[in-house]
Structure formats: C-alpha cells, structure tokens
Amino acid sequence: MKVLVVLTGELCFDGITNSVLNYYRAMDRSGMEIGIVSARGTNEEMRKNFEDIGCTVYPLENRDSCPAKYFVQLIGIIKRGKYDILHAHGNSATLAIETTAAYLAGCKVRIIHSRNSFCEHTKADKLLRPLMYATYTDGFSCGEKAGKWLFGNRPFTVLNNGKEIDRFLFKPEVRKSYREKLGVSADTILLGHVGLFHRQKNHPFLIDVFEEVCRHSGQYKLVLIGEGEDRGKIEEMVRQKGLTDKVIFLGRQSDVENWIQALDIMVFPSLFEGMPNVVLEWQLAGLPALISDVITKECGIMDTVSYLPLENGSAYWADQILHTPLNDRENTKEDIQKRFIEAGFDIKENAKVLKNKYIELLEKSK
Template identity: 50%
Template sequence: MVKVLIILGGLGGEGISNSVLTYLETMDKKDIDIYLGVAGPAKKSALKRAQAIGINLSILPGRNSKPILYFKALKEFVRTQHFDIVHVHGNSATLALDMLAAKRGGCNIRIAHSRNTSCTHPIIDKVLRPLFYANYTDGFACGEKAGKWLFKNRPFTVIPNGKNINRFLFNADIRNTMRRELGIDDKIVLGHVGVFNIQKNHAFLIEIFREICTRSNRYVLVLIGEDGGLQSDIKKKVNDYNLNDKVKFIGFKRDIEKYLCAMDIMVFPSIYEGLPNVVLEWQLSGLPSLLSDCITRECKVMDYAEYLPLDKGEKFWTDKILSTSIRKRNGEQNYIKSIFLKAGYDIENNAKLLKQIYFKLVETRLY
C-alpha cells in the first residue's frame, strides 16, 4: 500500500482544484491510500465532491494566512501518518515551506507540482528559490512552460491536465436548450470562464466588449466563474459602460460543458497561465478560442485556437473577434476526440500514469 498526501492551498470548483479532483475521481484506488490536505479556503460544494470520492480529507491551517502554524501542523501530520509521498500543488518557490515541513516530518518523496508560469510575489519567490531547490525531491508540472518556470534546467515530469473527453464534445440539442435558458437565441455569444482576479484580465475583456458593442448589436458576453475578489469591480465597469443588458454573470457552473455548447467564440486575455484546463475544454467543444499570447502554446490542440498579443489593445482584439467565423460544430466530434486522445489528454490514461509514477517512485527510491 502506497500512502500519498496531496496538498492544495484551497479547494474550489475551478482550476487546480477541479483538475486534482478529476484525477482522484478517475484513479483506481487499489493499493493506494490517498489523503487530500486543504490549506486554505474551501467551498462546501468542493468539499462535498472530495468526500464523495472516498479519499481521506484533512483540513490544515491556512497556508497563506497562518504559515508558521501550517508548517508545524503539516510536519506533525506527516510524522504521525508516515506518508510515502507528499505531493504539493503551487506556482512558486513558496513551496519550500511545504517541502521543508514534509522533510522534517520524515517523508522522503516530496513532489512539487508547478501549476503556472508566474506568481504574484516575485521577490519572495526569488529569495526562497535556494531553500526550495534544496528540499523538494521530484518536480511535476502541468506543462513544459510551467515546469521551466519553477524548476529551470532541473528535471521534471509533465502530468497533463487530463479530461473526460466525451463529456465536453458538442451536443446540438443541449445548445438549443441552453440558449433558450440564457435568453440568447439569436445572438452571437462570446464566452469566458475563469475566476475574477487580476490574472484573468476581465477588465481588458470588458474594454474589448465595449468596443464590439460600438460596431455591432449582435453580440452578448457570458462570464462564468467564481469571485476571486474583483467581480464587483467588473460589474461596476459593465454598469458604467451601460452594458448590463449585454453581459451575463452566471457564476461557477459544475456542468460547464452544457454552457460551452451555447457559446460561439471564447475569449481569454489572461496576463499569465500555466496550462489552463478551460482552453482544452473549449477546443473539445469545437469553439474558436482567441487566447492571449502570454499563454503557453501547449494549449493549442486544434487549429481554431489562436494567440493574440495583449499589447495590440482592444481595437485589434475586436477586429479579430468580428472577423472570426462561427463554426459548424456538429459532425466533427469523433475527429476532435481522436486528436485529443492522440495528444495525451484522456483522463483515464492520465490517472493511470500518475498512479504508476507514484508506485515507481516508492519502488525505486533508496531510503
């Protein structure tokens, strides 16, 4: 039996949380004992989802709000539970805190999993790099760019953001139902999925949409995602521009695939990303996807995903959106599925791979 502790700095419905929970839902639990440690804010719906998986759920002190208490609690938890592996998800050298605590607790396999290509505290990251490099044993990353960001020239293993491919394939009947539900039957629907925070760059997206509305009345914008602290600012901006009847805020949606069927074009002007799950989901659904050039090229699986420079401004992005054709998505599902399978994004295969890696690390590591 291999005993693994996976740590997240919070548990929500999107992003890293969703990716980890999807892996754990899919993974065969035979001969592996998994604990999920949550060291930050947790949504009730996400906790309920985690509990339904049948793993051990542990709430730790806040990693960011109470780092000293978190360090002591993690060290003691690792010491008493005798984990074979501690696997921590993050995006900077602040992972040194987790790696050192796991080391002091007696764990010999300490995985740092890079989930992004930048961070919000570069000075702290720089200061902690030596401590981080001295205390992690194995590097994982969601993509090549995220791995290079955190590990530089050191070795790391890419663990793809696997998907339940069939779930996200386009369905014409669902499209018609969802468009009626959203009241957008005859409109061209622009979509965005993401937490309302600085990284996702919603403010620029609203500037783009304002420019679009000066040229055409055929478009609506649907924003899907949790509040990361900036939603009220974005709503005020929409109100100030008199766009309330054209912009829909619909919150986080667990059944996101249904809403994607209703969309026509996705717009993603993020300032930085690792390898965002949502962009893969959009392409699976057959949606034209216009992405910031700050996002890794690994996201592009289909030809209808395109990168645009942020510094060109809202008029350039508007020109591109207005010239983007609405795709006929029905009838191409099997082709898209075959491309994604070939690209290595099937969650069944990816979950098997991760479990195999865990076992190989334990089998080959010299104590």
C-alpha cells in the same frame, strides 16, 4: 501507498482543483490512501466530490494568515497519517513550506507540481528557491513553460491536464437547453470567459474588447463564469460602460461543461497562465478561442485557437472576434476526440501514468 496532495490555493471549482479531482476519479485507487490538504478555503460541494471517491480532506485554510501554524499542522498530518508521498501543487518557491514540512515529517517522496508560469510574490519566491530546491525530490509540471518557470534546467515530468473527453464534446440538446436558461435568441452570438475574477485573467481588458465589439454589432452578448475578489469592480465597470443588459454574470458553476455548450466564441486575454484547463475544454466543445499570446502553444490542440498579442489593443481584439467564423461543432466531434487522444489528453491514460510514477518514485526512495 499513502499520498498527501496539497492544494496551495482554494479547494473549489477552479482549473487546478478540477484537474486534481479528474486524476484521482479516473485512477485505479486500489492499494492507495489519498489525503487532500486545502490551504486557502474549502468549497463544501468540492470537498464532497473528493470524499465520494474515498479521499480524506484536511481543511487547514491558514497558509496565508498564519503560515507557522499551517506548517506545524502539516507536519502533524504527515506524521500521523504516515504518508509516503507529498504531492504539492503551486506556482512558486513558497512550496518550500510543504516540502520542508514533509522532509521534517520523514516523508521520502516530495513532489512539487508547477501550475503556472508566473507568481505574484516575487520576493518570497526568490528568497525561498534555495530551500525549495534543497527539500523537494521530484518535479512535475502541467506543461513545458510552467516547468521551466519553477525548475529551470532541473529535470521535471510533464503531466498533461487530462480530460474526460466525452464529457465536453458538443451536445446540441444541451446547447438548446442552456441557451433557453440564458434567455437568448437563436441569432445571438455569445462570447464567453471562464475564470477567477483576478488580475491574472485581465477582465478589464476583456470588457474593453467587448465594448468595441458592441460598437460594431448588436448581435453579441458576453457570458462570464466564475467568482473572485475583482468581480465587484468588473460589475461596476460594466455598469459605467452601459453594458449591463449585454453582460451576463453567472458566478461559479459546477456544470461548466454544460454552460459552454451554449456559447459560440471564447475570449481569454490572460496576463499569464500555466496550462489553462478551460482552453482545452473549449476546444473539446468545438469552440473557437481567442487567447493571449503569452499562453503556452502546448494548449492549442486544435486549429480553432488563435493567439493574439495583448499590446495590439482592444480594437484589434474586437476586430478579430467580429471576423471569427462559428464552427460546425456537430461534424467535428470525431476529429476532436481523435486529436485529443493522440495528443495525450485522455484522463484515463493520464491517471495510469501518474499512479505508475508514484510507484516508481516510492520504489526509488527505499
């Protein structure tokens, strides 16, 4: 069985790429050949992670700059590799590029996997929906909200963003070590955010919220993990507000599971999301999370997640942060582990489900 996975974003340490990697790492890959297409850029460390588990990586990287060339190259990869299944991840009907290429290349199973509940290219999305619907065979989604966004009333299968549960559970020794790296005192409360510096993640609002927090207390610092096109703007905003000594920009980190151990409260005021991996990871680490109420309630496995309206403003969010108690993370680990397994977020089981689904769809296509 040959599966070609297309990541329509960058192959990097973002939530979608990590979710895909987790699935294939945990999967019994016997009898399988897996190819990974990177459509917008390739981080070499992440590329090696896929190659280490036997995947072939195709760094095309020209989906945006030259879609016609990308389309032709994709047809060639599918034909030469004789791939049985296309599994393309994205959040809009521009996935018609991948499904049409696979159709023309003779690939029988053409899966599109909805990863968000919104897209920014609304005109292209509307234009390409008929073609996407005509050329895909099966729909997957990270959650109900993301599935309804892309498929409407058409059927789709929800595949949970499974996790290596033990990897994220609270570890006091890691917390101590990483707080020392940050150079913060024991009584400093670290707010945290993990995500791409992009309009979707709403960093300007987050900085406004943190400014309000600092007006009421000098006990807090903000840690931002991630990279992106808007990082420079946010750094300048922090400078203008006089918060430089209170905001820590860590950039992209390959061991996010360790850095979040050092944090105390997570804040996530996104404008839109599908099924955010990071919110799941924060809950596994025992962290309280204040997130925008546009985010699906499906990601609230524990009662440590609070959904707040963005329209209530930065002062309201700051007040909620200031009144958020810190969790007893050591003594809640067993309950967290149990709840995540019961909710269906154990990656070992999720990977079995996906492989069985591939086998089922391939048999059905014959």
